[in-house]
Amino acid sequence: MAILEVKDLTKKYGVGDGEVVAVNQISFSVEKGEFVAITGASGSGKSTLMNMIGGIDTPTSGEVLIDGKCISGMSEDELAIFRRRNLGMIYQFYNLIPTLTAEENIVLPWRLDGRKRNDEKVKEILSVLGLSERAEHLPGQMSGGQQQRVSIGRALINDPAFILADEPTGNLDSKTSGGIIDILKYTNERFGQTILLITHDEKIALSADRIITIGDGRIIRDEVMNR
Numbered sequence: 001m002a003i004l005e006v007k008d009l010t011k012k013y014g015v016g017d018g019e020v021v022a023v024n025q026i027s028f029s030v031e032k033g034e035f036v037a038i039t040g041a042s043g044s045g046k047s048t049l050m051n052m053i054g055g056i057d058t059p060t061s062g063e064v065l066i067d068g069k070c071i072s073g074m075s076e077d078e079l080a081i082f083r084r085r086n087l088g089m090i091y092q093f094y095n096l097i098p099t100l101t102a103e104e105n106i107v108l109p110w111r112l113d114g115r116k117r118n119d120e121k122v123k124e125i126l127s128v129l130g131l132s133e134r135a136e137h138l139p140g141q142m143s144g145g146q147q148q149r150v151s152i153g154r155a156l157i158n159d160p161a162f163i164l165a166d167e168p169t170g171n172l173d174s175k176t177s178g179g180i181i182d183i184l185k186y187t188n189e190r191f192g193q194t195i196l197l198i199t200h201d202e203k204i205a206l207s208a209d210r211i212i213t214i215g216d217g218r219i220i221r222d223e224v225m226n227r
């Protein structure tokens with residue numbers, strides 16, 4: 001079964017002459033375990049699409065189904081809980097809480113959910129991310145690449161149905177970017193984690209198994225990479 005189905009999704013901003021159709025009747029689906037890159041020029045509608053898939057922005061029309069459940073019908077509270085349990089979100093600027101350590105940032109979704117801490121899981125995640133020595137550091141004491149790895153840890157902690165990453169390497173140099181993509185690839189291969197990676201960088205997109213190219217709010221290409 002598809003883990004994600006996007007059906008005729010449309011988002012318009014503004015009215016009259018000022019109207020912008022940021023996402024224009026986009027439909028596609030993603031199977032469990034796929035590693036999909038969504039690419040396209042700046043302003044093509046990638047972030048708007050991601051925010052609707054993540055339930056942060058509401059569509060003008062169309063729908064998003066995650067694991068068969070339509071997210072548009074949910075209340076704000078339902079959506080916040082659903083998102084925390086089913087989606088891992090990664091952003092260009094990490095969005096870490098500056099007063100919490102690396103480890104505290106990673107387990108934040110558990111705290112918000114009132115869930116019990118699982119030491120084994122925390123240890124495994126820190127080790128996969130190469131952060132075992134950095135667990136007690138604050139975001140301000142870490143490099144950009146390390147901070148981004150913490151945000152990946154926070155996204156992975158709940159074993160989400162899928163990971164949504166919007167330009168996760170947009171703020172990093174190419175070597176550090178490669179490390180971040182390697183971690184995403186590893187979680188995809190090792191844990192069968194489904195990944196949706198948004199990037200304007202065509203070279204980064206080539207790490208995915210499938211590339212969906214967006215232009216002017218529409219899908220202009222959807223190709224499976226041969227390896």
Ligand SMILES: Nc1ncnc2c1ncn2[C@@H]1O[C@H](COP(=O)(O)OP(=O)(O)O)[C@@H](O)[C@H]1O
Nearest residue numbers: 013014020022041042043044045046047048049
């Ligand atoms: N909140 C908003 N209000 C008005 N227009 C917006 C808003 N957000 C995005 N847009 C417009 O929608 C289009 C797509 O933007 P965006 O999804 O951010 O593209 P990308 O992430 O591919 O760079 C752009 O023309 C942008 O100016």
Ligand SMILES: [Mg+2]
Nearest residue numbers: 046047048167
């Ligand atoms: Mg964007």
